[in-house]
Amino acid sequence: ARKIEDLSKQRDKLPITRYDCNGVLKIAIVINSKTADIQLYHDLIHDRPERISVNQEIRNFIGDRLHQTPAEIFSQLEINNPNLTQKQCHYWWTILIKKQYQKDLDQLKSNKTNALNFELYAVIGQIDGAGFAAAYLFLDNAKKDEGVRTEILTAFLTNLKKLGLQFINYFLTDKDWSQINAAKIVWSNCKIQLCLWHAKK
Structure with missing residues (x-):
């Protein structure tokens, strides 16, 4: 395809500056001794490639559009910011959207609740490659058989479905x-997948 002649409408990104430095990095791994031999060759010292930072104006632009996906925001920004990368846009979208749901810097942990026979259940959703906590449930697990736990978890997931989690594929x-049983009761058409780490245990 022919490139558009109007330079103002071309969206090519500036290429990185390259140098004739004959830079070579060699890494030899020795399995038996669990060591690595690293050799770096560089014929001349040159400037480091410039990394374009994300200014406050772009951050504000992203912050005002957190209801959109990073890809949608990037498509609007790249027109006037040809050096901006999609990874940069996604990073700042992730950082800024945390302020909408993160209530405390201390993460909720369950490592001290087992002494009280409590279990922590978390429902985590994934949107555009980023994970978000939807809900937590502390369950007093003392003397509760599998049937009782299924009943409680079914009620828990049913409330989430009523709040909007209608269509769950996986x-x-x-x-x-x-x-597993609670999920199949609430979302009968969803596909149950096992965590690989737990499956290998």
């Missing part, structure tokens, strides 16, 4: 039958 979980 449900990733461990080998806990209470979770």
